[in-house]
Amino acid sequence: MAVSYVFLALFLVIIGYLVRFVYVDGDTYRNNAYNNKRLALLEDKYARGDIVAADGTVLATTNVDEDGTETRVYPLSEVFAHVVGYRYNGVTGLESLAGSYLLDSHENPALRIIESLRGIKTRGDTVQTTLDVGLQQAAYNALDGRSGAIVVMEPATGKVLAMVSEPDFDPNTLEDDWDWLVDEESDNSNLVNRATQGLYAPGSTFKVLTTLEFMREYPGSWQKFSFDCDSAYESGDEIIRCSHGIAHGEENITEAFAQSCNGAFANIGEQLSFAKFHALCQEAGFNRKTASRVPMAVSQFVLDNNNSEWKVLQTAIGQGETQMTPFLNCMIAAAVANDGKMMNPYLIESVLSRYGDKVASFGPETMTELMSKEEAAQIGAMMRAVVTDGTGDDAAGDGYKAYGKTGSAEINKDSDTHAWFIGYAEDDKDPSRKIAISVIVEQGGSGGSVAAPLAKKVFRAYFGE
Amino acid sequence: MTSLVLEYSRYLMLLIVLLYSVLNLYGLRSADVAWQNRLCRHQMFLVLLLQSLGYLIIYLKTEDLQLVIFYGAQVIVFLVYYILFGLVYRHGSRILISNMLMLAAIGLMFQTRLDPEYALRQFFFICVGLVATLLIPVIIRYMHILAKWGWLYAILGLGILIIVWRLGNTSYGAQLSIGIGGFALQPSEFIKILFVFFTGAMLQKSTSFKQVVITTILAAGHVLVLVASTDLGSALVYFVAYLFMLFVATHQPLYLGAGFGSGALAAVGAYHLFSHVRVRVQMWRDPFYDYDNKSRQIAQAMMAIGTGGWLGSGFYQGMPKLISLVRNDFVFAAICEELGVIFAICIVIIYLGFVLQMIWVSTWMSELFYKIVGFGLAVMVGFQVFLHIGGVTKLIPCTGITLPLISYGGSSILTTMIMIGIVEGLHLMKEKEAQELEHQRREDEEERYEQESRRRYEERRDRYPEEGRRDRYPEENRRNRYPEESEDFREVPVRTRKRPERERY
Numbered sequence: 004m005a006v007s008y009v010f011l012a013l014f015l016v017i018i019g020y021l022v023r024f025v026y027v028d029g030d031t032y033r034n035n036a037y038n039n040k041r042l043a044l045l046e047d048k049y050a051r052g053d054i055v056a057a058d059g060t061v062l063a064t065t066n067v068d069e070d071g072t073e074t075r076v077y078p079l080s081e082v083f084a085h086v087v088g089y090r091y092n093g094v095t096g097l098e099s100l101a102g103s104y105l106l107d108s109h110e111n112p113a114l115r116i117i118e119s120l121r122g123i124k125t126r127g128d129t130v131q132t133t134l135d136v137g138l139q140q141a142a143y144n145a146l147d148g149r150s151g152a153i154v155v156m157e158p159a160t161g162k163v164l165a166m167v168s169e170p171d172f173d174p175n176t177l178e179d180d181w182d183w184l185v186d187e188e189s190d191n192s193n194l195v196n197r198a199t200q201g202l203y204a205p206g207s208t209f210k211v212l213t214t215l216e217f218m219r220e221y222p223g224s225w226q227k228f229s230f231d232c233d234s235a236y237e238s239g240d241e242i243i244r245c246s247h248g249i250a251h252g253e254e255n256i257t258e259a260f261a262q263s264c265n266g267a268f269a270n271i272g273e274q275l276s277f278a279k280f281h282a283l284c285q286e287a288g289f290n291r292k293t294a295s296r297v298p299m300a301v302s303q304f305v306l307d308n309n310n311s312e313w314k315v316l317q318t319a320i321g322q323g324e325t326q327m328t329p330f331l332n333c334m335i336a337a338a339v340a341n342d343g344k345m346m347n348p349y350l351i352e353s354v355l356s357r358y359g360d361k362v363a364s365f366g367p368e369t370m371t372e373l374m375s376k377e378e379a380a381q382i383g384a385m386m387r388a389v390v391t392d393g394t395g396d397d398a399a400g401d402g403y404k405a406y407g408k409t410g411s412a413e414i415n416k417d418s419d420t421h422a423w424f425i426g427y428a429e430d431d432k433d434p435s436r437k438i439a440i441s442v443i444v445e446q447g448g449s450g451g452s453v454a455a456p457l458a459k460k461v462f463r464a465y466f467g468e
Numbered sequence: 469m470t471s472l473v474l475e476y477s478r479y480l481m482l483l484i485v486l487l488y489s490v491l492n493l494y495g496l497r498s499a500d501v502a503w504q505n506r507l508c509r510h511q512m513f514l515v516l517l518l519q520s521l522g523y524l525i526i527y528l529k530t531e532d533l534q535l536v537i538f539y540g541a542q543v544i545v546f547l548v549y550y551i552l553f554g555l556v557y558r559h560g561s562r563i564l565i566s567n568m569l570m571l572a573a574i575g576l577m578f579q580t581r582l583d584p585e586y587a588l589r590q591f592f593f594i595c596v597g598l599v600a601t602l603l604i605p606v607i608i609r610y611m612h613i614l615a616k617w618g619w620l621y622a623i624l625g626l627g628i629l630i631i632v633w634r635l636g637n638t639s640y641g642a643q644l645s646i647g648i649g650g651f652a653l654q655p656s657e658f659i660k661i662l663f664v665f666f667t668g669a670m671l672q673k674s675t676s677f678k679q680v681v682i683t684t685i686l687a688a689g690h691v692l693v694l695v696a697s698t699d700l701g702s703a704l705v706y707f708v709a710y711l712f713m714l715f716v717a718t719h720q721p722l723y724l725g726a727g728f729g730s731g732a733l734a735a736v737g738a739y740h741l742f743s744h745v746r747v748r749v750q751m752w753r754d755p756f757y758d759y760d761n762k763s764r765q766i767a768q769a770m771m772a773i774g775t776g777g778w779l780g781s782g783f784y785q786g787m788p789k790l791i792s793l794v795r796n797d798f799v800f801a802a803i804c805e806e807l808g809v810i811f812a813i814c815i816v817i818i819y820l821g822f823v824l825q826m827i828w829v830s831t832w833m834s835e836l837f838y839k840i841v842g843f844g845l846a847v848m849v850g851f852q853v854f855l856h857i858g859g860v861t862k863l864i865p866c867t868g869i870t871l872p873l874i875s876y877g878g879s880s881i882l883t884t885m886i887m888i889g890i891v892e893g894l895h896l897m898k899e900k901e902a903q904e905l906e907h908q909r910r911e912d913e914e915e916r917y918e919q920e921s922r923r924r925y926e927e928r929r930d931r932y933p934e935e936g937r938r939d940r941y942p943e944e945n946r947r948n949r950y951p952e953e954s955e956d957f958r959e960v961p962v963r964t965r966k967r968p969e970r971e972r973y
Contacts, residue, residue: 024861035756
């Protein structure tokens with residue numbers, strides 16, 4: 004008889020585990036990226052739910068005709084095109100990221116059964132995003148059709164407030180425009196979200212990490228660093244030139260950072276252990292699939308020890324083979340703004356049932372402590388100098404205090420540089436109110452004169468005119 | 469229209485299986501076999517209803533008329549078998565039979581949905597198995613010599629296992645099968661039965677320490693050969709079944725403790741020794757760690773169950789084929805995906821009822837050999853179910869083992885059905901015994917009654933000599949005459965374990 008109790012217990016464990024599985028793990032597995040085939044099947048059962056902005060503005064909704072024909076409507080069309088995404092020949096953006104919530108329903112199960120028995124498709128849940136309509140619109144207007152991307156985040160939480168990529172497309176007419184959009188002869192790649200999928204040489208914006216590594220390797224002496232810039236730094240057979248042939252003269256590290264002196268940073272690069280630098284970059288999110296809740300392409304940092312002189316110099320100033328997404332660059336800027344803590348970014352704030360009940364919500368998660376509070380403050384001070392006395396003065400404006408780093412990433416000899424600006428700003432009245440930003444304008448020219456003014460426009464929109 | 473039928477049948481199927489499992493548990497409430505057997509008629513009705521719904525959906529999805537014929541054949545075979553079994557074994561345990569048919573029906577439904585060709589083969593094996601369950605009870609009932617061949621079972625079992633280990637075909641990294649006449653036979657399945665008989669026969673002889681040591685060494689030999697063939701699931705089943713059989717035979721919890729202790733040690737050793745064990749554990753910890761290669765199967769199973777949720781995506785409306793080996797080692801995930809976790813829980817309950825019934829039949833046995841055999845078989849089936857379901861749902865690391873009666877696989881199906889046949893044989897023995905006891909008791913009762921009435925008659929005759937003389941047949945009219953005494957004479961219904969059975973069919 005004891006044996007029968009053993010089996011009773013074993014089988015009860017199985018039943019309990021199955022119940023727990025559905026309650027606790029079910030959604031995690033269901034919403035897994037690998038599960039796309041099964042989720043696609045759910046389109047037959049559910050009418051996709053709405054995607055709304057943080058303030059409730061509808062970004063995507065499903066209209067159902069009397070005869071049951073469904074159309075997906077995107078009221079703010081191009082402005083939110085990439086971040087909201089589309090579902091035609093594939094699913095992208097939030098349509099994909101939140102797909103499992105949009106194709107699931109938490110309304111009364113009895114009602115659902117009745118609906119399904121009457122042959123009516125159940126309406127999926129509503130997904131409320133972290134996106135700020137005003138800010139997104141401002142970023143969209145700032146970029147003004149130039150190829151590039153802008154990402155805006157809240158540093159303390161990791162909320163993505165705006166994400167714009169250009170060139171764009173109209174998700175409402177995607178079916179008609181498709182052939183033109185994917186035309187092989189054009190290399191616009193309108194459908195690609197450059198913010199998360201575009202990989203660019205970071206240029207001088209990378210000096211944030213170079214500086215951090217330098218501070219860590221020379222904790223006693225980094226503040227005494229000085230360099231005499233004559234516009235060209237020679238090391239062996241290699242020469243690193245500062246942009247526009249400017250000679251910065253005698254400078255300390257803050258001045259070198261503010262003026263974005265390539266010579267000084269090439270010199271710093273030579274003093275670094277690239278194995279350690281590699282480890283730092285890995286922690287920052289390079290070379291690996293991160294735990295980020297917003298999927299992005301894997302940024303690359305190729306160097307370790309034993310590299311050619313040229314590669315070392317190039318990498319220290321953000322050229323060479325280093326490639327990163329504007330999104331990751333924004334996360335790094337946000338980490339500086341958040342006392343060194345890198346938050347796990349997120350786009351989905353909560354999931355609401357059809358009647359507005361919150362069925363799931365998501366909050367801030369720390370991804371990693373990229374730097375200590377002191378390190379963050381020191382780098383912050385240098386980034387402040389960039390805006391007050393350096394290359395990024397165009398980002399400054401009334402009502403807020405801006406911090407930043409410009410970058411002008413060379414692609415090749417013939418074309419103009421990619422214009423970068425990463426940084427953050429805090430409210431004059433309430434310094435804890437911050438936003439972090441990453442701007443890139445493809446072949447826009449210099450970061451200071453092209454990208455920084457765009458950041459200013461976004462800051463102004465957020466902190467008031 | 470089709471989609472509405474699909475929706476309705478989805479909830480109806482759930483309702484049927486819920487009802488069935490409730491009946492199943494209800495049936496365990498009483499040991500009255502006749503009452504249980506009457507209950508099974510309702511269960512059988514539900515089996516046929518579920519099958520009909522399943523094949524209705526299959527037909528709507530495939531519009532393949534051949535499958536309707538296939539369905540018809542199944543219904544006829546199941547019905548004829550059920551009636552035949554009732555006729556041949558009036559006192560058989562029909563709750564085992566209806567559970568077997570239910571599980572086989574669900575299995576056939578799923579195999580048809582996954583690949584009709586395999587379902588057809590499965591059906592063939594089920595038919596063979598059904599015939600076996602009709603023949604085996606008689607063999608068990610009358611061949612008492614079976615209890616004497618301990619060494620023969622050991623030599624045969626170990627010998628075949630070693631041959632398969634050395635010469636078998638390797639599939640999915642394990643040497644499991646051997647080709648005979650076009651069929652890939654999996655001897656480790658059939659040898660389960662030999663193993664149980666071996667243990668029973670050896671321990672029946674004596675449970676002295678020496679005998680226990682000899683038996684344990686031989687049993688360990690079985691398990692080790694299986695481990696060497698990397699058939700970890702079967703090795704575990706043999707191991708656990710042996711420990712329980714030893715416990716039943718000796719009532720010595722020390723053996724059980726020592727067994728599980730050394731088993732745990734062996735598991736740790738295996739983890740460090742064999743890379744394939746480490747891989748399994750790794751997949752259990754993180755089903756996505758090597759998605760593109762090894763762990764895709766378990767990850768897909770997790771996603772299938774998660775997507776199915778409580779109610780499932782509906783029969784024939786999911787994507788179970790994304791899970792590799794779904795028709796045998798992962799069939800439970802397919803059930804969860806399409807029929808939902810509630811349905812799956814009902815299946816667990818059906819298995820529970822099934823195993824408990826097997827255990828209870830064994831507890832009735834008076835001879836140790838049969839007791840051990842019954843327990844061993846019950847533990848094997850029960851533990852195999854636990855390993856399969858636990859592995860598929862990531863409760864425990866996956867061992868790659870079939871789900872009895874539902875998974876595809878001739879050896880597995882036949883073995884499980886033979887096991888059921890054996891337990892029916894045990895049941896038969898016990899029922900015969902019970903009947904004889906019952907008969908004896910009734911005779912005693914009647915005799916006592918007669919003596920009593922004679923005594924009273926004589927008493928009355930002595931007390932009222934006139935009446936006594938008049939009344940020659942006091943039994944016929946005593947109630948009218950002596951109402952005050954009638955209480956003592958009322959025929960109290962004999963409390964029996966068996967009620968008289970009603971008419972059958």
